[in-house]
Amino acid sequence: MYINVLKDIPDKLEEENFQSILSARSVRVERIVSHGHASPPSFWYDQDEAEWVLLLKGAAVLEFEGEAEALRLAPGDHVDIPAHRRHRVASTAPDEPTVWLAVFYDGKQPLA
């Protein structure tokens, strides 16, 4: 199903909404909509793939394991998260949908 990334936003979200946009051999693109969601306390994402994520709407705070300072993201901000870099979503905007574009890819370096 074709979705406009910015307009086709689900109204009510009990859980985060994941929508596959592109799926190829080397890359996957997903649209993620959060509505005040955060990762559970002391939960860390630990992913086999690298993930480049762009915040399109709303606001979010990301935490990375071992880093004292959290990363605040506004629309247009992005971050490249290497595979197995443990991270969590500390918070997203409580009063509006937060829309992410996530590009998952093989983050391994080419052989020298």
Added chain:
Amino acid sequence: MYINVLKDIPDKLEEENFQSILSARSVRVERIVSHGHASPPSFWYDQDEAEWVLLLKGAAVLEFEGEAEALRLAPGDHVDIPAHRRHRVASTAPDEPTVWLAVFYDGKQPLA
């Protein structure tokens, strides 16, 4: 250099502005800013890589060789362009910057 994809927009653009955002083995992400630019008449892009492109701001019309109907893109619209699918930018908004996010990737199918 870190750029906010939506906020760090060059003021005056004689030519389209390309900004590399992510460069990995399997995928490249670029931010492209057009300001009324279009492809030259009868010019066609013919690329070795597949390109998934998302329009973030502004407006654009894309043409694909052999297709009578052009594709009008509004913010949030996206299109996946296979490698060597010949296409051109017929127009972009004349009165505001048009901001694209382009994901270039290896579009070859996995071996069966």
